Amino acid sequence: MNAARRFVLVATSVVLVATSFVASVSATELDDVLTEARDATYTASRLVVSVWGGKTQVSREYVEHADGMEIVRIGAKWSMTGNGKAVSMGDEPTGITFLTDQRSISTSRYTIKEIAKAYHMSRPCRIVEVREGDILRATLVVDDRSGALLIQELYSENGSLYRRTTLSDFRAYRTYEAPTDGSDVPAEVVMHEDSILLPDSIAGYELVDAFNAPGGSEQGYYTDGLFRFSLFILGGHMVISGFEDSMELVAESGVYKMVPTAQAVRLHWRDGSNNFVLVGDLPPDHVADVLAELPKPESRGMWARWWTRLFG
Amino acid sequence: MAGMTPVNEHLSMLLSCYLDGALTSDELDEVVVSLESDLAAVAEFRRLQEVRRSVRVLPILDVPLYLMPGEHLSEQLSAYLDGELATIEMPAVSAHLDSCTECRRELAELDRSRTAVRALPGLEPPVFLEVHRETVRETKRGLRTALVVASGVAAVAIVFTVGPFATEAEPVAVSIADLQYRHTAVASVPSSGIGVQISNAP
Numbered sequence: 001m002n003a004a005r006r007f008v009l010v011a012t013s014v015v016l017v018a019t020s021f022v023a024s025v026s027a028t029e030l031d032d033v034l035t036e037a038r039d040a041t042y043t044a045s046r047l048v049v050s051v052w053g054g055k056t057q058v059s060r061e062y063v064e065h066a067d068g069m070e071i072v073r074i075g076a077k078w079s080m081t082g083n084g085k086a087v088s089m090g091d092e093p094t095g096i097t098f099l100t101d102q103r104s105i106s107t108s109r110y111t112i113k114e115i116a117k118a119y120h121m122s123r124p125c126r127i128v129e130v131r132e133g134d135i136l137r138a139t140l141v142v143d144d145r146s147g148a149l150l151i152q153e154l155y156s157e158n159g160s161l162y163r164r165t166t167l168s169d170f171r172a173y174r175t176y177e178a179p180t181d182g183s184d185v186p187a188e189v190v191m192h193e194d195s196i197l198l199p200d201s202i203a204g205y206e207l208v209d210a211f212n213a214p215g216g217s218e219q220g221y222y223t224d225g226l227f228r229f230s231l232f233i234l235g236g237h238m239v240i241s242g243f244e245d246s247m248e249l250v251a252e253s254g255v256y257k258m259v260p261t262a263q264a265v266r267l268h269w270r271d272g273s274n275n276f277v278l279v280g281d282l283p284p285d286h287v288a289d290v291l292a293e294l295p296k297p298e299s300r301g302m303w304a305r306w307w308t309r310l311f312g
Numbered sequence: 313m314a315g316m317t318p319v320n321e322h323l324s325m326l327l328s329c330y331l332d333g334a335l336t337s338d339e340l341d342e343v344v345v346s347l348e349s350d351l352a353a354v355a356e357f358r359r360l361q362e363v364r365r366s367v368r369v370l371p372i373l374d375v376p377l378y379l380m381p382g383e384h385l386s387e388q389l390s391a392y393l394d395g396e397l398a399t400i401e402m403p404a405v406s407a408h409l410d411s412c413t414e415c416r417r418e419l420a421e422l423d424r425s426r427t428a429v430r431a432l433p434g435l436e437p438p439v440f441l442e443v444h445r446e447t448v449r450e451t452k453r454g455l456r457t458a459l460v461v462a463s464g465v466a467a468v469a470i471v472f473t474v475g476p477f478a479t480e481a482e483p484v485a486v487s488i489a490d491l492q493y494r495h496t497a498v499a500s501v502p503s504s505g506i507g508v509q510i511s512n513a514p
Contacts, residue, residue: 038502068502086497098498190494191417209498212424213491215484221498230495234486242488259488264495266488277488279495 034112036147037140041066043175044148044167051162052260052284053247059262063167064174065148071178080182087182095187102208102221109204109224110137120150121170130226135159137226137283146172157285163262195220197233203289205229205282214238222280229280229290236273243268251288254297269297319356327357331364384408385415389422 048059062073069082078089087095109132116127120141130138136159141151152165195210198220205222213219217234234240246257249267257268265287267278276294278287319327323346329335330343346353385392388405409415 068500070500081496081500084497084501086493086500088493096494096497098494098501100498100501102501189416189420191420209501211494211498213494214486216424217486219491219494219498221495228495228499230491230498232491235484237483239483239485240488240491241485261492264492266492268488277491279488279492 037142037149038068040143040146040148040172041174042143042146042148042167042170042172043177044170046072046165046167048163048165048262050164050260050262051160052265053249053258055247055260057260057262062177064176064178066174069181071181073178078178080178085182085187087185087187089178089180089182089185093182093185095182095185097187097189098209098211099189099191100209100211110226121168123150123170125150143170143172148172154283156283162283163281193218198231199293202231202293203286205286205290224286227280227282227286229278229282231294232275232277232279234275234277236270236275238275240268240275240277242266249287251291253288253292253294256291256297267291271295272298319350319352323353324356324360327353327360330357331360384412385418389415389419392419393423 043064044062046059046061046063048057048061050057059074064071067082069080071078071080073079080087080089084098084100085095087093110130112128112130114126114128118125118127118141120143124144125141126144128140128142129136130140135157136155138155139151139153140149142148143150148167148170149165150167150170152163153161154163156162190211193210193212195207195218197218198207198210200207202222205224205227207220208223209221211219211221213232213234215235215238217232217238220231220233222229222231243257243259243266246259246268249256249258254269259266259268264279264281267276267287269276274295278290282290323343326335326339326343326346329339335343347357385405385408388401392405392409409419
C-alpha cells in the first residue's frame with residue numbers, strides 16, 4: 001500500500017514539475033506576448049553584442065520605450081523611432097516618416113513555445129523559444145508584468161549565438177529624460193509606391209512594402225515575421241558611401257562588401273548595371289539564402305571591362 | 313446711447329441668428345421681447361442689419377480656384393517648386409499642402425521627376441563630330457546629307473558606348489547611414505498585420 005501511495009505521489013510530482021517547466025500555452029497568449037513586447041513601457045540601458053565575420057560589434061544605449069515608440073540616447077545624441085517615423089534630434093533635427101498600410105503576410109516559418117518560468121532582475125519572467133523547424137532561432141526572456149523582452153538571444157543555423165540583446169537598469173515606466181519626443185521635428189514624408197524591380201519574395205521573406213529611395217531608386221521592405229531587411233536597388237551611377245572600410249562577405253553567390261553593426265548587417269554589391277544595398281537584422285545563414293536569390297555581384301559591366309582591357 | 317445697457321453676447325448671437333432665420337420658437341420669443349423692451353437690443357439689431365447690408369454691397373472678389381476650399385493646386389505646384397509664387401500666394405498654397413494629401417503626392421511626384429531629369433548626364437558632342445561638320449559645309453549637298461546621316465549614326469553609337477561612363481562622370485551620392493535610417497523607420501511601423509504563426513511545439 002505504501003509503495004503504491006509513494007508511486008502515485010512521485011508520479012504526481014513529476015507531472016507537476018513537467019507542466020510548470022514546460023508550460024505550453026495557447027497561441028493567443030503567445031501572440032499577446034509578442035504584441036505586448038512591442039507596446040511595452042519601460043526605461044532601460046540596452047546592451048547589444050553581435051558577432052559578424054568573426055568580429056564583435058557592441059552597442060550600449062539608453063532607451064525609453066512606450067506605445068511602440070522608442071527614444072534612444074547613444075552618448076549625447078538622441079533619436080526617436082516608431083510608427084514609421086525616425087527622427088534624429090541633434091543640432092539640426094531631421095526626420096523621415098513612411099506613410100504605409102503594410103501588406104499583411106502570413107508565415108508558418110516559426111513556432112514559439114514557452115519553456116520555463118524564471119526570475120530575472122528580481123522580476124518574474126517567462127522564457128520563450130522561437131524555432132524554425134528544428135533550428136533554434138531565438139530565446140527570449142519576457143518580463144511578465146510589462147511584456148518587455150529583457151533578453152534576446154538570436155542564433156544562426158548551426159546553433160551559434162550571433163546577437164544578444166540585454167536590458168539592464170530596467171524600470172517599467174518612462175522617465176521622460178529626452179529633450180523632446182521628436183513629434184515636433186519636421187520630417188520628410190515618404191509614401192508607398194508600387195515596385196517594378198523588387199521581387200515579391202526572397203528566400204522566405206515577403207515584400208511588405210516598397211518606396212522610392214534617393215536618386216530614383218527603390219526600397220523594398222521584407223520580413224519573414226521575425227527578421228526584417230530592406231533591399232535598396234540603386235542606379236549604377238550612384239556612389240554609396242560608408243563602405244570604405246568594409247569587410248568582405250564571401251558567399252556562394254559571390255563576394256560582397258559588408259559593414260556589420262551591433263543591430264544590423266549592411267551589404268553592398270553591384271551587378272554591372274545596378275547597385276544593391278541590403279540592411280537588416282537577419283541571421284547569417286538567412287543572409288546567404290537571400291543573396292543567392294538576388295543578382296550576383298559582378299565587378300564591372302561589359303563596356304567597363306572592355307574599357308579596362310583597352311585603356312587600363 | 314445713454315439709458316441703454318450693453319447688449320450681451322448671447323443676445324447679439326440671437327439677433328444674428330434672427331437675421332439668418334435660424335431661431336427656434338423659444339429663442340424667437342426671447343428676441344421679440346428684447347426688441348420690444350430693450351433699446352440697446354434694438355440698436356444692436358440695427359447695427360447688425362447695417363453690417364450685413366455693407367457686406368452685400370462689397371464688390372465680388374475673383375478668388376483663384378486653387379484658393380477655394382476643396383480645389384486642388386495644379387500649375388501652382390510647379391511655380392511653388394520653382395519659387396515663382398507671389399508672396400501673397402505662398403501662405404494659401406502652403407496651407408493647402410498641409411491639409412491635402414493628393415496635392416502633396418502630386419508635389420512629391422513632380423519633385424521626383426525634376427530630380428530625375430537633373431540627374432541625367434550632360435553629354436558633350438565629341439570633337440571629331442565638330443570636324444566632320446566643318447568638312448561637310450564645304451562639300452556638295454548629296455555628300456553633306458550622307459555625312460550628316462553618318463554623323464547621326466556615330467552619335468547614337470557614342471551615346472550607347474560612352475553613355476555608361478558619362479553617367480559615372482556625375483555620380484549621385486547616398487550614404488549607408490541614410491539607407492539604414494530609412495530601414496529603421498520602415499521597420500518601426502506596427503506590424504500587427506504581420507502574423508507569426510504561433511503554435512505549441514510538438
